[in-house]
Amino acid sequence: MLSRRAFLRAAGVGVAATAVSCSGSGQQGGASSPTTTSTPIAPTSVRPAAVPPDFDGLRKRLGGGLLQASDKGYDQARRSFNPAYDQRTPAAVALCTTSDHVQACVALARNSYLPIAARSGGHSYAGYSAPDGGLIVDLRGMSAVDVRPDGTAVIGAGARLIDVYTALAAAGRCLPAGSCPTVGIAGLTLGGGLGVLTRKYGLTCDHLLSAQVITADSVVRTATPNNEQDLYWALRGGGGGNFGIATSFTFSTEPAPSVTVFQLGFTDGAAAVVGAWQEWTAKVPDELWSTVVVTGGRTPTARLTGCFIGPQSGLTPLLDQFTAAAGKPGSRLVQQKSYLDAMRFFAGCAQRAECGTETSPRATFAASSRILSEPVTDPAALVDLLDDRTDMDLLLDSLGGAVSRVDSAATAFPHRKALGTIQVYQKTTVDKREEAARSVAQVRDALGRIGARGGYVNYIEAAMPDWGTAYYGPNLSRLDSVARRYDPDAVFSFAQSIHRA
Structure with missing residues (x-):
């Protein structure tokens, strides 16, 4: 199965698949209906001394669903999506299936001063769902x-x-x-x-x-x-x-709507594609979403991918407007799909019967993000950042539409008025991840200098400067x-x- 980035980078599409973003911290999970309360938590002026974690007691509370280093299955259970964090060795992995299980885990962590993190997908870009020496609360058993x-x-x-x-x-x-x-x-x-x-x-x-x-x-x-x-x-x-x-x-x-998916590939003129996209995406109807992927190398290339909620006949004139400004694409794919088939297309598994954890390969990468609060004035400067940077992509995803009609203070998500987001994604190997992280940081900082600042918290990066303001404004x-x-x-x-x- 193709990963999202592998698909978006591919020279030919056929009827394969694409994916948009593995966004999400991968932390959290499960369901039940216990008693609720509205009483605030009282601050403690002096926190009690820590007690040693009673893992044997927790294992009993979980019905045996606790894995430690000596247990079969621990090595597999502790792993995240990104192999770069395989060296993390949590004290235990709790396999929770009820809210009672989660409550017991939180109590143990609180009383023992033990680092704790929830995990559902395990996609935390900074690896925060795998705390070294801590307790992973694995909630994948709570997935109804x-x-x-x-x-x-x-x-x-x-x-x-x-x-x-x-x-x-x-x-x-x-x-x-x-x-x-x-x-x-x-x-x-x-x-x-x-x-x-x-x-x-x-x-x-x-x-x-x-x-x-x-x-x-x-x-x-x-x-x-x-x-x-x-x-x-x-x-x-x-x-x-x-x-x-x-x-x-x-x-x-x-x-569930009917969806028309599309992909246009451009072998040259990446700056023209980015410039045309910035103007075009600000004007298209809400039904159209798109992403431009700029792929690094000796000569960076660009690809426009997206979907239109409605028939192909409604999409065609909009794509014609884009190509009139960006130039003629070297490849073009437009297909009408059902909602589920469209989601499978973007997930990278349109031609596979299975599309779950067991069939999805892990990926080693370094990544960061920026926010396009407004168009960059020099698209060529953005594209030039990827000169000779192999295995690096900039993924420009459109916002606007319904997102922009919610006030920035109405929810905690602050980037309501932005044109889009930029993900900086560097494919790498475990032994070269530090080098990849430095390259990502260079591009991230350069994007800031040309006007793309802030960041998206689901692409969280440990080295993001002024991260609190960047993510939450x-x-x-x-x-x-x-x-x-x-x-x-x-x-x-x-x-x-x-x-x-």
Whole structure:
């Protein structure tokens, strides 16, 4: 199966597949319906002394679902999507299937001062879902997708996107979300949730009706517009791992549309493609979403990929407008697909029966991001950043449309008025990852100098300068207040947790 980037870089498409972005921290999961509360957590002036973690007791609470280094299956269970983090050795991996299990994990971490992180997809770009010496709360066993007659969907936070799409499509519904098939719904949603239907239907988090979250006091809280309102606000774009461990989500959904997918390949003139795209994407109807991928090398090349909600006849004049400005493409693919087939196309598995964890290869990479708050004035300068940078892509994904019609302060996601996002993605190997990270940082900083600043938290990067402001903008102060209210003792602290910003 082709990965997202492999597909977007491919010279020929045929009817293979593409993917848009493996966005999502990969942290979170599961569902149940225990008692909820609205009582805030009282700050502790003096935190009790740590006690040694009782892993034997936790194993009993989990019905045996705890793996440590000496246990069979531990080595596989501790791994993330990115092999660059395979050297991480967590103290234990908890295989949770109920909210009670998650509560027990949080209590142990709180009392033992043990690092803790939830994991659903394991796609955290900085590897934060695999804390060295800590406790991984693996929620992939909590992955049910229940589509109700009224069109709402209750989804366990360990569900992977391809399974979400399959279940929704069977009920004739859709949810705007990412494209990488093994990304967890939780990490994606908590960071905002970009995807190929974003311009028409908004971010994933814009469809969040409620979420169940285990906070630092091991209490299950239900966050809705009318209950735990600050927590509900923060969960929509405030990033995974900051406020507790989400166990389930309830989303509104949309009727599943027919989708026309397209890809245009350009062997030269990458700067003209970027320039034309910036002007074009700001004017097209909400039904059209697109991404430009600039691939590095001796002569960088560009490719336009996207989808149109509607028939091919509605897309054709829009593509004609683009090529009139960008030039004639060397290759062109336009295909009408069902909603599920379109999601499989973008997931890179259009021609495969299976599209899940077992059939999806892992990928070693370094990555960062920037925000296109407005068009860059010199597209050639952007393209030139990839001169002689092999195995590096810049992925320019369009925003606007429904995303822009929500106020920037209405949810924690701050980039509502931006033209798009830029992901800097460097394919590498484990032994060359540090070199790749330096190259990514060079391009990230250069993008900032030509006007693309900020960043998208679901492409989180450990070395991002001024990361709190970059990811959360003017919403950082309120997010910090929410984090301190629900986790006053920083139980969920990690290198880029909001509590530490």
